[in-house]
Amino acid sequence: MKKRVVVKTTAQEIQAHFLVMLVLMALIMGGAIFSTVGYQLVKQSEQTSRILIKSLKRSIINERPDWNYWQKSSPIDTKDTYVRVYKEHANQRTSTFYSANAHKFIQRNHYRIPIFTALQYTPGYGLTYYRSGQREGFYTEIWLNLAPITVILASVLVVTIVVAILMIGLGWVYVRRTAEQITRPLANLNVAAHEQTHTQSFKATLPVPERPIEVRQLAISFNELLTAINQKARQEREFTSNAAHELRTPIAAIRGHVQLLERRADAHPEIIPRSIQFIDEESARMQKLVNSLLTLSRADRGTLKLDYFDLSAIVDETVAEERAVLHQSLIVNSAHSAIIFGNSESVQQILSALIDNAGKYAPAGQPIIITVQVLTQTIQLTVADQGIGIADDDKQRIFERFFRVDSARTREVGGTGLGLAIVAQLIQLNRATITVVDNQPKGSQFVIQFPQPKLQSENLSD
Numbered sequence: 001m002k003k004r005v006v007v008k009t010t011a012q013e014i015q016a017h018f019l020v021m022l023v024l025m026a027l028i029m030g031g032a033i034f035s036t037v038g039y040q041l042v043k044q045s046e047q048t049s050r051i052l053i054k055s056l057k058r059s060i061i062n063e064r065p066d067w068n069y070w071q072k073s074s075p076i077d078t079k080d081t082y083v084r085v086y087k088e089h090a091n092q093r094t095s096t097f098y099s100a101n102a103h104k105f106i107q108r109n110h111y112r113i114p115i116f117t118a119l120q121y122t123p124g125y126g127l128t129y130y131r132s133g134q135r136e137g138f139y140t141e142i143w144l145n146l147a148p149i150t151v152i153l154a155s156v157l158v159v160t161i162v163v164a165i166l167m168i169g170l171g172w173v174y175v176r177r178t179a180e181q182i183t184r185p186l187a188n189l190n191v192a193a194h195e196q197t198h199t200q201s202f203k204a205t206l207p208v209p210e211r212p213i214e215v216r217q218l219a220i221s222f223n224e225l226l227t228a229i230n231q232k233a234r235q236e237r238e239f240t241s242n243a244a245h246e247l248r249t250p251i252a253a254i255r256g257h258v259q260l261l262e263r264r265a266d267a268h269p270e271i272i273p274r275s276i277q278f279i280d281e282e283s284a285r286m287q288k289l290v291n292s293l294l295t296l297s298r299a300d301r302g303t304l305k306l307d308y309f310d311l312s313a314i315v316d317e318t319v320a321e322e323r324a325v326l327h328q329s330l331i332v333n334s335a336h337s338a339i340i341f342g343n344s345e346s347v348q349q350i351l352s353a354l355i356d357n358a359g360k361y362a363p364a365g366q367p368i369i370i371t372v373q374v375l376t377q378t379i380q381l382t383v384a385d386q387g388i389g390i391a392d393d394d395k396q397r398i399f400e401r402f403f404r405v406d407s408a409r410t411r412e413v414g415g416t417g418l419g420l421a422i423v424a425q426l427i428q429l430n431r432a433t434i435t436v437v438d439n440q441p442k443g444s445q446f447v448i449q450f451p452q453p454k455l456q457s458e459n460l461s462d
Contacts, residue, residue, distance in 0.1 A: 011176075011179040011180050011182075011183040012179075014175065014179040014182070014183070015172070015175055015176050015179050018171070018172075018175040018179075019168070019172060019175070022167065022168045022171045022172065022175075023168060025167075026164035026165075026167055026168055027164075029160075029164070030157075030160040030161065030163075030164050033156065033160050034153065034156055034157055034160060037152070037153065037156050038149075038153050041146075041149040041152060041153065042116065042118075042119070042129065042149070044149075045129040045144055045146060045149060046118070046129065046131070048144060049129055049131040049142055049144050050131070051074075052074060052078065052081060052083075052142055052144070053131065053133045053140055053142055055070060055074040056070055056074075056083060056085070056140060056142070057133075057138070057140070060085075060138060064085075064095070064097055065083075065085050065097050065099075067099055067100065070099075078099075080144075080145035080147060081099070081142060081143070081144055081145065082099060082101065082102040082105040082106070082128070082142070082143040082145070083098070083099040083102055083140065083141065083142050083143075084096065084097070084098055084099075084102055084103075084106060084140075084141045085097040085098075085138055085139070085140050085141075086138075086139050087137050087138050087139070102143075105122065105125060105143065108122050108123060108124065108125065109122070109123065110122050110128075113127075118130055118131065119146075120143070125145065126145065126146065126147050126150055127145075127146040127147075127149070127150055128143040128144060128145055128146060129143070129144040129146055130142070130143050130144075131144070185216075185219075250282035250283070250285050250286045251286070253278065253282050254279050254282050254283065257275040257278050257279050258275075258279070260275060261275050304342075304343035304346055304426075304429045304430065305343060306341055306342055306343055306430070306431075307341070307342075307343070307344070308339055308340070308341055308453060309339070309340065309342070309344045310337055310338060310339055311338040311339070311340045311347070311372055311379060311381065311450070312334045312335055312336065312337055312338045312372050314344055314347055314348050314351070315332060315334055315351065315370055315372055315381070316332065316334070317348070318348050318351045318352055318355070319332055319355075319370060321352070322352060322355045322356070322359075326355070326356075326359045326368070327359065327364040328358075328359055328362055328363075328364060328365075328366060328367060328368050328385075329367040329368070330355070330367065330368050330369075330370065331367045331368070331369045331370070332369075332370050332371075332372075333369065333370070333371040333372070334370070334371070334372040335372050335373065335374050338372050338373075338374050338379050339379075339453060340379050340450040340453060341431075341450075341451075341453040341454075342430040342431070342432065342450060343429070343430055346426045346429065346430060347426075347430060349422075349426060350423050350426050350427060350430075350448070351370070351381070351383070353419045353420070353422065353423050354383040354423065354446050355368060355370070355383060356419065357419055357420065357446075358383055358384075358385035358387060358444075358446075359385075360387075361385065361387035361388050362385040362386055362387035362443065363386065363387070366385070366386035366387075366443075367386070368383065368384070368385050369382075369383075369384045369385075370382070370383055370384075371384070376452075377451070377452055378449045378450060378451055378452060379449075379450045379451075379452065380447060380448065380449055380450075381447075381448040381450070382445055382446070382447050382448070383445070383446045384439045384443065384444070384445040384446075385439065385443045385444060385445075386439065386441075386442055386443040387442070387443045387444065388442075388443075389438060389439075389442055389443055389444055390436060390438075390444050395436045398420050398436065399420050399421055399423070399424035399434075400421060427448065430450070431450075431451065432448055432449060432450045432451070433448070433449045434446060434447065434448050434449075435447050435449075
């Protein structure tokens, strides 16, 4: 049969552990008190027995103990003390003497207490302390009744148990209230998080308690996670909406021209070439958009194989290809050698996208400047243009998917709005960073920072 697992709350776990600790503390404390008091009382009984034996030795008169004299001269009450005195003779029978009620007491069965061998238990009499001694041929055995000590120990035990119960009870109440107070923010956080799981819209932030600090930090971390989820959800919705919009426009245009050809191609054959050209242009636009979406999707879930290569060589190769398609002139200011650790193909794709983007918005007569600099901590690649520039509010969003500044939303500029989003993703896969700053006197600069390779010298020596 499968054992049922009991699920407890944090407060219940704290209460259970503290209850065990309180019980153990009470048992240890009670045992220590009881053992200490009992030990001291037994030691006191041992001292008492020695005094009684000494006084008894002084009471031996005419080869026999004088019990009346012993009781009167003893500094300790001998009422509950049992004594047997005997003396062995060479040619005579051993003489044995008993104090009052001692003979009857000795006839009973006696049981020794483990560990404390001097202690004995006698039914009907209780605990006794046994001690023996010898002097001038007399052997003395004394049993000291421990009834008063037993009463004291019983009182100590009762008091200890009562105090332990009160301590456990008060401690339990205190721990329970404290545990509930400590875990209440966590419970509230759990309730709020559970409510958010059933919310279909954007997730609201969770309440942040002032204490305890761990729960506060947990709530802050949850809120940061929710903010990232909300932002991701918003971006996905915008991405889906923009993708649908970008695809719907060419599809509607293509269908419109197809319907036009179906209705009027026979009567007006002159419209056929123009419609076919338009359909070809729009389908090419759709193909470019789909290819960009596939590239972005692969970049989202993929990784790149990184290796050491010369960034300056990649820049020269890419610029040579871009010069054949751009109206602007390309100026390269590059270091002789700039070794970085990354993926050469993706870096070339990044540079091509940035040069193409600059070519869309820069005047034909203004150059695009590509600069490679080897700095202390980084290797910097900059693409600068003299175009229309980017507003400060838009600089944080230009790497979002399908985002284009208002002045760029024209058919003449074209584009899918995914180029810079792909750039940002590839930059991240290359462990680099990209920022956008204003160019002087106008335009924009895209600045990429590659970290200095740690094993650059080893790589070059191979």
